[in-house]
Amino acid sequence: MITNKNCIIRLSRYKNALYRLQALGFVKVFSDNLADAVGGTASQVRKDFSIFGISGNKKGGYQIDSLLEKLNSILGKDQLHKVIVIGAGHIGSALMRYRGFEKEGIRIVAGFDIDPAKINRSNPVPVLSLEEVKSFIKSNGIRIAILAVPDIAAQSAADLICSSGIKGVLNFAPLRLKNAEGCIINNVNLEIELENLIYFMNVTEKTK
Amino acid sequence: MITNKNCIIRLSRYKNALYRLQALGFVKVFSDNLADAVGGTASQVRKDFSIFGISGNKKGGYQIDSLLEKLNSILGKDQLHKVIVIGAGHIGSALMRYRGFEKEGIRIVAGFDIDPAKINRSNPVPVLSLEEVKSFIKSNGIRIAILAVPDIAAQSAADLICSSGIKGVLNFAPLRLKNAEGCIINNVNLEIELENLIYFMNVTEKTK
DNA sequence: TTATTATTGTGAAAAATAGAACAATATGAT
């Protein structure tokens, strides 16, 4: 079992690059093309593929369509993923309106908020009461949630959805959550991303 | 020079955990407390600190306030960072309205969009025309930009702002940008984050 | 057909990162 997060991220990047190449009319691709496209080395591309038993043709490179098939299968993209958003504040609402997920087979099917004023059942993506979330998860077989609530509410919301059957959480609250047994939590922390950027800006500036 | 991104991310997490501990009335902290708080090991905490010449007291742990001072200085948090947002779509607008950055010394001072309908000079965070971005960056000494434009527009927008003096970009477009000399680009790719989550959900499920 | 070339696939080497172990030592107890 591969536990290298960066490796999986690279697979996603390869996949995205391959779609772009395919759109440009390319049919096959070499490891160094992909390396250029995602910013790595050719041997890392080949090693990544070899880990997952993906093989190409000596001197012939890789067929883009069959490569995409394999990557999509590894990444679980051969099925539609229904996702709910917890928290209909600025970030949560933006995610519900964001159209970029659809083409990745990710559909946001509902949002939930504790504030009655935010509830709106007639939205394209309806916003429901947080009280309904448990039954919604169960009756719709939802496995993935995006958590976009204020940090003070994040842990209790995480506990609620994980105990309701959610298996994976993408957490936007700037806070490390204790994850329930059998539930994976990935964090997206914009403040930390910016701090990181600032740190590396500063050190490269000083080095120069 | 430290190039380990994860290490810098951990520093941010330590910092955040320390503020929480401080708010709870704690004055000193031990490496294992911090390890628990951010999910690592005590020796990694001490190692991280030692890399940056941060020292505590044998048997006495670390003074939270002086530790915070040092971490904040390393992370460049002893100054206010003015940030602009390129693209006033769903994500860009949400970021402009997001209040979480302020307490981190990050102030979004303006947004820019190519669509005249999006321009609004009387907003709390004004949305200006993309044509003005170069002069705005120069006259306000802006060094950091968040890029939240459609992927088709991302590279040209990145080229524009980098050539105007931007030194760091947080890119939300699901696309790896070629970075201009002297400009650092960090990517936040929500599709890839979700794919990653899905992959690890699937493998842990199969393993079980 | 045979030689040449380009590219893969992978094992071995190197580099980077994390973790364990423990001497050094400050603190508090007796």
Add this chain to the structure above:
DNA sequence: ATCATATTGTTCTATTTTTCACAATAATAA
């Protein structure tokens, strides 16, 4: 004042990740 204890700082070890290097081989050319 001495002892016992808790905790740091750092060295050493282990693990993970990346890169190198090259044999194997498929495609192309002569």
